[in-house]
Amino acid sequence: MESPAMKKRVLLIDDEARVRTSLKMVLEPNYEILQAADAQEGLDTFRKEGPDLVLLDVVLPGTDGLAVLETLRSESRMTPVIMLTGTKSVKTAVDAMKLGAADYLSKPFDVEELRIVVDRALSSQALEREVKQLRAQVVQRYAFHNLIGKSQGMQEIYAKIEQVADSRTTVLITGESGTGKELVAKALHYNSGRRERPFIALNCAALPETLIESELFGHEKGSFTDATARRVGQFELANTGTLFLDEIGDLSAMTQAKLLRVLQEREFTRIGGVQSIKVDVRIVAATNRNLEDMVRKGQFREDLYYRINVISLFLPPLRERGEDIPLLAKHFLAKRVEEEKRPHIEFGKEALEVLTRYPWPGNVREMENIIEQAFIWSQNCPQITQEHLPTIMKSDSRSSSLRDDTLAGRMSLEKAVMEFEREIILDALKRTNYVQTHAANLLGISRRMLKYRMDTLGIGRPDSGNSQEPDPPVQE
Numbered sequence: 001m002e003s004p005a006m007k008k009r010v011l012l013i014d015d016e017a018r019v020r021t022s023l024k025m026v027l028e029p030n031y032e033i034l035q036a037a038d039a040q041e042g043l044d045t046f047r048k049e050g051p052d053l054v055l056l057d058v059v060l061p062g063t064d065g066l067a068v069l070e071t072l073r074s075e076s077r078m079t080p081v082i083m084l085t086g087t088k089s090v091k092t093a094v095d096a097m098k099l100g101a102a103d104y105l106s107k108p109f110d111v112e113e114l115r116i117v118v119d120r121a122l123s124s125q126a127l128e129r130e131v132k133q134l135r136a137q138v139v140q141r142y143a144f145h146n147l148i149g150k151s152q153g154m155q156e157i158y159a160k161i162e163q164v165a166d167s168r169t170t171v172l173i174t175g176e177s178g179t180g181k182e183l184v185a186k187a188l189h190y191n192s193g194r195r196e197r198p199f200i201a202l203n204c205a206a207l208p209e210t211l212i213e214s215e216l217f218g219h220e221k222g223s224f225t226d227a228t229a230r231r232v233g234q235f236e237l238a239n240t241g242t243l244f245l246d247e248i249g250d251l252s253a254m255t256q257a258k259l260l261r262v263l264q265e266r267e268f269t270r271i272g273g274v275q276s277i278k279v280d281v282r283i284v285a286a287t288n289r290n291l292e293d294m295v296r297k298g299q300f301r302e303d304l305y306y307r308i309n310v311i312s313l314f315l316p317p318l319r320e321r322g323e324d325i326p327l328l329a330k331h332f333l334a335k336r337v338e339e340e341k342r343p344h345i346e347f348g349k350e351a352l353e354v355l356t357r358y359p360w361p362g363n364v365r366e367m368e369n370i371i372e373q374a375f376i377w378s379q380n381c382p383q384i385t386q387e388h389l390p391t392i393m394k395s396d397s398r399s400s401s402l403r404d405d406t407l408a409g410r411m412s413l414e415k416a417v418m419e420f421e422r423e424i425i426l427d428a429l430k431r432t433n434y435v436q437t438h439a440a441n442l443l444g445i446s447r448r449m450l451k452y453r454m455d456t457l458g459i460g461r462p463d464s465g466n467s468q469e470p471d472p473p474v475q476e
């Protein structure tokens with residue numbers, strides 16, 4: 001890391017000593033200045049000193065400044081070059097920008113403009129560096145071996161990821177909510193040749209029907225009432241990378257038709273636009289709905305289904321991969337211990353048994369939340385015990401009586417599931433003092449979904465007399 005006191009270094013390449021002196025005077029308080037009077041000296045200094053920024057005159061004795069610019073850019077794409085041009089050479093300035101100059105300044109310079117242009121070029125360079133570093137970190141984080149699980153089901157997933165990551169084939173990931181579909185989509189991306197390119201995730205269920213098309217394909221200014229400016233859609237943003245379409249079963253018939261066209265032709269038009277835009281995007285889709293069934297019922301286009309279902313990956317629910325449960329629980333606990341720099345803590349034997357027996361309706365996401373709570377409640381304890389786990393996880397007798405009633409035909413499956421859900425939601429609400437946002441976080445669902453489930457199951461707030469306020473309306 002560079003120390004904040006270290007000055008950035010600026011190389012001035014200009015044959016006129018007078019110009020170099022005035023540039024130096026303006027910049028010296030903030031930067032360390034290196035100087036060169038011709039192209040060769042400039043390139044030598046650049047190679048030897050590795051400055052952070054170059055100010056380069058377009059007219060140099062015997063050499064064209066643009067040729068020097070090309071050499072500089074080919075040797076270091078990260079170092080910004082600002083061109084110094086005569087007042088009349090607008091065309092040269094444009095050519096320079098095309099060749100990758102960060103900016104240009106016309107002589108004679110305005111002192112303030114000079115400072116601004118130099119500062120701006122250096123801060124966008126710093127930003128570019130940061131993005132590169134972050135991308136590299138993300139690549140490491142989502143390398144597929146970071147998916148936790150040793151069960152047969154997960155091993156099959158790993159093998160498939162390895163087989164298909166590096167092709168452009170469309171992949172459909174299915175599985176219940178919270179089983180790790182988005183994580184698998186990322187693993188596909190970060191194990192492919194596209195790993196340095198964008199990974200864009202779009203949840204098709206989270207957007208109202210009216211917005212989804214503009215979100216996907218973008219729109220031209222004025223194409224509808226709210227379209228006050230041109231907007232680039234996710235397809236364009238994901239170009240050369242991967243577009244992850246979550247909850248694809250929630251797309252309307254019209255959007256399904258448009259998506260099919262993009263998948264077939266690899267091109268589309270923005271809403272209100274006429275120009276066809278070609279894209280190279282790898283599509284990974286996911287759903288927790290039964291698409292085959294939706295096709296049978298006419299709710300999902302059959303042709304689109306076959307297009308996206310070229311390769312399918314099914315993520316089994318957590319309850320069907322019991323051996324992954326202790327592994328995942330220890331992983332999430334270790335992660336929290338490290339984040340909070342707390343002393344080592346482990347699960348007691350009985351707590352681990354409770355975790356293993358529990359059916360995990362919210363899958364891995366639910367587990368992450370429950371371990372988070374247990375971690376908080378176990379402050380100062382050397383072990384996580386049953387006491388640190390939610391009551392519902394231990395209410396074996398209640399869940400077995402629901403199961404017995406269902407299997408004996410005394411209760412429908414639907415009713416038993418609702419009863420079970422009702423108890424979990426009530427438990428979460430009690431634990432969070434009825435603060436719905438916190439309860440929703442605990443359950444790993446949105447507040448909107450929690451409110452919807454509470455309404456469906458008839459769960460109200462605890463009776464607090466007349467002071468009870470109505471629930472705030474749920475926004476679309």
Ligand SMILES: Nc1ncnc2c1ncn2[C@@H]1O[C@H](COP(=O)(O)OP(=O)(O)OP(=O)(O)O)[C@@H](O)[C@H]1O
Pocket residue numbers: 146147148149175176177178179180181182183184246287288364365368
């Ligand atoms: N095998 C795994 N190893 C480690 N973490 C996991 C694993 N599976 C899921 N997770 C974690 O569980 C949480 C939920 O995963 P994810 O969002 O990928 O699920 P999903 O199936 O896409 O859910 P939904 O259908 O609700 O969108 C995330 O925080 C994810 O990091």
